[in-house]
Amino acid sequence: MSDPQPLLALRSIVKRYPGVVAVGGVSLEVAAGQIHALLGENGAGKSTLMKVIYGAVRPDEGQVLWNGRAVAIRNPHEARALGISMVFQHFSLFDTLTAAENVWLGVDKSLSLAEVTRRVTQVAADYGLDVEPQRPVHTLSVGERQRVEIVRALLTRPKLLILDEPTSVLTPQAVERLFVTLRKLASEGCSIVYISHKLDEIRALCHHCTVLRGGKVTGAVDPTQETNASLSRLMIGAEPPALKHAARAAGDVVLEVRDLALEKQDQFGMNLAAIGFAVRAGEVLGIAGVSGNGQQELMAALSGEDARAAPGSIRLFGGDIARASASARRALGLHFVPEERLGRGAVPSLSLAQNTLLTRTAAVGGSGLISTGETARLARHLIERFKVKAAGAGAAAKSLSGGNLQKFIVGREIDADPKLLIVSQPTWGVDVGAAAQIRGEILALADAGCAVLVVSEELEELFEICDRLVVIAKGQVSPSVATSEASIEMIGAWMSGLWRESGRAHGAQVGGTHVQA
């Protein structure tokens, strides 16, 4: 499998943080030209391990061998000098500068901007990366921004390229294009470390896969020989429970959005235009789309955080709520789970008990005083019912892991017996077990007759739990299509705003004969 001299070898790397061992004795080898997957849940130690390689974190124990020689990589600058490049999950580009200027900032200062622009064009062409160097970054889509990041990493001619969750922001088509680029790079001898928790992608792309769980290696396998189930067992120690997907007869219209248009509030926002859809009792409607296409703005308009919508454009059980406040909407049975947990769904420094008060006000007495016993009881109830790992009702929201806080917030809203539940990114950054639990709770709620609207960037998730799908692109929403009649390819095409063409091509029954795969 590996040649005698691997390009990079890690020997028993240990990194401790106060209170936790992030990486507990991990060894792995990356051969030249190998696409090496690093698979694990959030908190398994993937990112810490990569930061060790990239010199952003110093290991407490262990050795890093580069071409067989022990090296101490003290900072990212030294890592780049060795030929290691990294593309981070969160981009570090300046919105107001052009693509070329952004790249120029990161490279050797002796080059002129014109020279950098020429080389960007050259590298982009070589790898089919399709980057326009002159365009300001804020006009680029997320996929385009990622390509700028990759071009920047490639300009240094790396021997090892590290990609951290590169596909979380990409459409399925963009993922395919990225894979083509990565395979070409690998064929030229560049090694790639590919961090992900998406099993399908790893099996499609990678030559070798190291699985991490709780900071330890639980498997080093050839992913092409594995199944999703076997990889999942290595990653979480168990197979995710299968979801019960009851066939439901949709009830009355609960939420109706008609001709919703909204001017963006900040410079890099998205205008909403002519948005229309409806959600019925007992069904789950999914909104697919690449982030930044108006999801944030639409959610704020629906939740009441942004109450500027034209009267009549948003109706709940037939009543106009377009201008109602968030608390007034909640009183009518509309509950919302925002995508940001800390700072929006919960106040970081306040306890879980206090955080119940954001949306659950039963503990407030007629005198305007809060019953702290009541808030603590509710918090304990939520912790127990939704299996939240927390020190107790008095634990600060920020002391919980992302997945547990998400369970708490989703649980807080589900436990309120909503008539309409709107959930944004229900399982973002949540580990596989918790994600399955949250999806199960959402489906159970719909089975009980609640109307559910889910916004997610993970298509697999939407296909798994939704009855119908719409796609949001450039601030507009597509017609809806039953999930059973949709395909990933079709939704992927719609995510680029192409539903008008395909709608015309296929006449009235949109997507009806569209299953290609």
Added chain:
Amino acid sequence: MFRLEARPQASPAMALVSPLLALALTVVMAAALFALLGKNPWSGLGVYFFEPLNGRRQMTEVALKATPLILCALGLAVCYRSNVWNIGAEGQFLLGAITAGGVALWATTSGIKASPWVWTPLLMAAGVIGGMGWAAIVAFLRDRFNASEILVSLMLVYIAQQLMNYLVFVPWKDPAGFNFPQTRTFDAMTWLPNLVPQSRLHIGFVVTLVLVALFWIFIFRSWRGFQLQVGGLAPAAARYAGFSARTALWTALLVSGGMAGLAGAMEAAGPLRQLTPHVSTGYGFTAIIVCFVGRLHPVGIVLSGILLSMFLIGGELGQSRLGLPNALTGVFQGLLLFILLACDTLINYRVRWQRSSASAGTAR
């Protein structure tokens, strides 16, 4: 070499230790300062930290000066917890003194007779209304025109001072006052009843302690107080919950304006018994320090209010007994706040000593 390392969770112990550490460091620096000024550090420290508590008369004076500091700081704590930066308590204090003083003057000249137990609540209510009105200007400009409440509240302090000057120089000037800029002395029936015989300490101190308890309930147990603080801690969470930012702004400013106005009324009808251009000796500004040293907590504010009051009295004693410049009080106040802010770093960070050469760079 040492470096700061973020704590996984803010240290509650450090939040309590930090003000004490800051006080200790301030004492050390004060001693050094006394030595530099050629005074015996021990007698210098004694004047500030021992003399003000030595004897009943001194202690009533400490309580008297702590009263306006605590009142102003209580209101400011609500503001700062709501992320509303009212730094104009001084102006609201002056307006409270003006409105209460106006009522007292009217009582004095109109000849209406009534018990002090009638006038006391009236004067206090007048002060609250005056302070609230002044703070309402700040709230309105912020609400309507999004004007910075920091600048507006600060600038209104100077307008309030000019208003006070105008009143005591022109319309309200005592006709029998030898042209001094001051009003006539209020009628004795409008004076605040005394709390301790042979002292200047009045019942306002008791009112203040009752308010401390009420503010504790408001901040930690009331629904309205909770909403205000969510707005201060996480504005997006407040929007998500549907808590009105406008209500928070108005409530915070009216509450703090009212408290500062009440303090002004008590000062006018308590120890001063007339209005002069020097009604306030900076209580509204000192209260900002009281507020932060007291951790924005009502009980902490009582303790820090007493401490800062000792500084004020110590400054006067130091001047008369040791010939120290009175400006030293301001220096100590500034030192205390400055050191406290530095010490507060330790709440969220811990100090890690390490050998040199290690310089873990961050990405790009």
